[in-house]
Amino acid sequence: MDIYSTLTRSKENFETMNKNRVNFFVCGPTVYDDAHIGHGRTYISFDTIKRYLEYSGYAVFYIQNITDIDDKIINRSKESGIPAHDIARKFEKRYIEDMAKLNVTGVNLFARATDHLDEIIDQIQRLIDKGFAYESDDGVYFEIEKFEEFGKLSNRKVDEMESHRELAETTKKSEQDFALWKKRENVDEPTFPSPWGDGRPGWHIEDTAITEYYFGEQYDVHGGGLDLIFPHHEAEITQMEAVSGKSPMVRYWLHTGFLNVNGEKMSKSLHNFITIRELLKDWDADTFRFFVLSTHYRSPIDFSKDSLHQSEKSLEKIKKFYTALDVEVSDVESDFEALKVAKEEFFGSMDDDFNTPKAIASLFVLINDCKNIDLSDDDKAAIKSFLDDVSQILGIDFTLEETSAGSDDLFDLITDVRSELRAAKQYELSDKIRDELINLGYEISD
Structure with a gap:
């Protein structure tokens, strides 16, 4: 089996770290709204990949994270007056329901960020102890210049981190440094205790804390949408390889292409x-x-x-x-x-x-x-x-839904009329009937 990895930009023979076992992580949703068809495209693709790996004899442990604390959730809470926790739980439930309707059933564990705060805090502390992260007045940041290989997944430069979604007026050393922990900004937003004061985790740290807890420092496959390569997946690599000293964090990086609507x-x-x-x-x-x-x-x-x-x-x-x-x-x-x-x-x-x-x-x-x-x-x-x-x-049912007797009778009547039209050489009308039947899913052979 050959798999294309974004990291090497080539197809590689698939070899797992543990014989016949695959540890498989895919970035899950930020639960502040209903999932859209772009999510559907990505998660159907990875569900099918997991199904095929299992069919091929691998035991696959497939995890998705659930980002249940984030700026988008907090902003939706401020707009609606509904507590952020309630918004997250509502849309997490609806997301899992949507996946079930699409027959996306392969995920073994949905891991919430807020259920892994101990692991997040522990990983941040180890990054500080190793000199890769520092505390400032408004949070804890990863010092990007301390990791020389930043950008190896995307082939983009450190200074492009300016486009990062978390940039704001901060007291960090460099504008490229990214947040590991955000200290409380407003009294009305949800926070959690930490050694650096009440606050909440940054976006990137939850994924590496979760995967390290369940998989260890290195694992087989990481998936996500193409839009997550930079800066999110770059930041994941930076965090995990810095704290572990091991490379690569992941053997195979898989990314789904973009979904457009009518171009x-x-x-x-x-x-x-x-x-x-x-x-x-x-x-x-x-x-x-x-x-x-x-x-x-x-x-x-x-x-x-x-x-x-x-x-x-x-x-x-x-x-x-x-x-x-x-x-x-x-x-x-x-x-x-x-x-x-x-x-x-x-x-x-x-x-x-x-x-x-x-x-x-x-x-x-x-x-x-x-x-x-x-x-x-x-x-x-x-x-x-x-x-x-x-x-x-x-993941597709090939069973044909039974049509009613009335539908069968109507189909027979239409095809009989079409046969009479052909016999009368009224080909234009008979062809029109044929084309409409084909559009309805019937196959007509003369």
Whole structure:
């Protein structure tokens, strides 16, 4: 299995630190609002990667952090008058519900920042003791010039830390230094006790404190969106490698590409911001998963109604093929050549940096190869068993929902009328009916 790592900018053979065990961390949400489809894209991708690693025989411990104390949560609290703790718990619950609806079930532990304050404080203290961090009037900061390798993940320079979201009027030594602990600024904001006074952790320190607690100083895989590489993931590397003296902190860094909406960056100001809850009012969760996995996880993806509709039709084709097999799955041997080729292509693609679009394409080749062939029951059972494995890996149900008898009768009536139109050489109207039926997910062959 080869995996592309952002750190080396190359595909590398996948080797774990502990045989057949993978420690896997992905940056989770800051819970101040409902999760959006960009979150959906990222977490579906990593859920599928975890599923495939497990299918390949690895035991995977998958953690996501929950940032439940942050400027955004505090600002939402000030706007609404609702305590920050209540806002965080509300949107954490809704986030986990949204993930379940998308069949994102692979996370073994959601680790809240506020549940790991002891680990955060301990890591900060060790950074101070080793000379990498210092206390000032308004907080504790990492002294960035003390870590020579800062920027090795993003290939960006230290002075670009000026764009960091936490910059403000502070008493830190350098504007590039980033916060590990923020002392109380206002009496009405939530704070926690520490050796440096009441306050709250910075954004970056929670991740390394959590992963060190559960995984140790080094682990296998860290995932997140492309936008988190700088400065967040750079800061994580800086903190952990400084305090441990070990490198690399993580062997494989995986990042998902950006999601745009109709060719534009998703934002509330452009009125194209779509939450997962809004999405699922109009679209099936399997359709959205299929849409996401039809693009490689590292590539940008463009969300539109047309692209979702195309995904819906493509998935319907697989579901109809699966249902038409109409046999019980059994452990039978089959020498059907098209199935052998499909398996090699599917698993070969997944072994090549989790290339889901290429893997999915192999399914349609198999479907086309089965046309006009009288398959034996053993061949059908073997194909169905393979598709069951694919369903588990992709997290998509291939079972076709049953249509009502009335719907079947109506479909038969429409196709009969179309046949009469063709017999009467009214091809323009018959073609229009065919095109509309195809748009509804039916496959028409003359």
